[in-house]
Amino acid sequence: MSEIIKTEAVVLSKINYRDSSIIASLYSKDSGKMSVIIKGGRSPKSKIGMIVDPLNHLEIVFYKKESRDVQLLSGAEIISHFHHLKEDLERLKYAYAVIELVKKLSPENEPNVKIFKGIVRILSLFDSSNERPEILFGRFFLFFIEEVGYELQLFKCSVCGKDDLRNKILGYNYNRGLLCEDCKTENINNYEINPELFDYLHGLKANKSIQSVNNYTIKNANDFFENYLKFHISNFKGIQSFKAF
Numbered sequence: 319m320s321e322i323i324k325t326e327a328v329v330l331s332k333i334n335y336r337d338s339s340i341i342a343s344l345y346s347k348d349s350g351k352m353s354v355i356i357k358g359g360r361s362p363k364s365k366i367g368m369i370v371d372p373l374n375h376l377e378i379v380f381y382k383k384e385s386r387d388v389q390l391l392s393g394a395e396i397i398s399h400f401h402h403l404k405e406d407l408e409r410l411k412y413a414y415a416v417i418e419l420v421k422k423l424s425p426e427n428e429p430n431v432k433i434f435k436g437i438v439r440i441l442s443l444f445d446s447s448n449e450r451p452e453i454l455f456g457r458f459f460l461f462f463i464e465e466v467g468y469e470l471q472l473f474k475c476s477v478c479g480k481d482d483l484r485n486k487i488l489g490y491n492y493n494r495g496l497l498c499e500d501c502k503t504e505n506i507n508n509y510e511i512n513p514e515l516f517d518y519l520h521g522l523k524a525n526k527s528i529q530s531v532n533n534y535t536i537k538n539a540n541d542f543f544e545n546y547l548k549f550h551i552s553n554f555k556g557i558q559s560f561k562a563f
């Protein structure tokens with residue numbers, strides 16, 4: 319038995335399949351990450367094949383059969399195709415990094431409406447916000463790390479509990495969390511957290527608007543998140559999308 323499901327989804331990737339079909343990876347509101355086949359999707363007459371394209375936010379209809387790894391997509395309508403974002407290479411680079419993270423690190427068929435809304439929201443911001451895309455990406459990255467279960471510990475020293483940590487050179491131990499100046503000498507320090515990075519991480523965490531931050535610190539934060547995830551998730555080898563741009 320299969321069930322007809324109507325839901326929203328964001329397209330993560332697509333590949334050609336056999337002579338005329340397409341297989342796409344989607345993140346859907348109803349089922350989380352899932353694979354779908356669009357039969358005849360490469361025909362110029364296939365409207366569905368055209369609009370199932372990475373980054374697009376769609377309303378979809380599919381036949382859900384639990385026993386199948388790839389579901390049959392029977393309908394799709396555009397909700398947004400984020401055309402501003404697609405015209406700007408910097409924004410596009412970071413938007414692809416978002417969908418790459420989602421694709422690599424989300425389990426199949428496990429719905430998470432918060433992640434779904436987070437993806438749609440960040441793509442809308444890449445499309446319309448004036449905030450720098452690398453900061454928007456940092457916001458999503460931190461949110462996503464927490465949602466997949468690896469919340470960063472950023473408020474006090476994880477060893478001695480000291481919480482007066484501003485304006486100091488701190489450390490971070492990927493297993494335990496922050497290390498104050500004293501504790502970082504006696505514990506494994508995986509990443510140095512300078513005062514600028516500390517303040518920026520707190521700004522992201524509180525979802526504050528970020529006025530003055532230098533490019534180095536933004537990049538440093540994104541590197542920190544990437545290294546932290548690589549440490550915890552052994553089959554995550556880092557973000558490849560950055561290399562394609």
Ligand SMILES: [Zn+2]
Pocket residue numbers: 475476477478479480497498499500501502
């Ligand atoms: Zn300490």
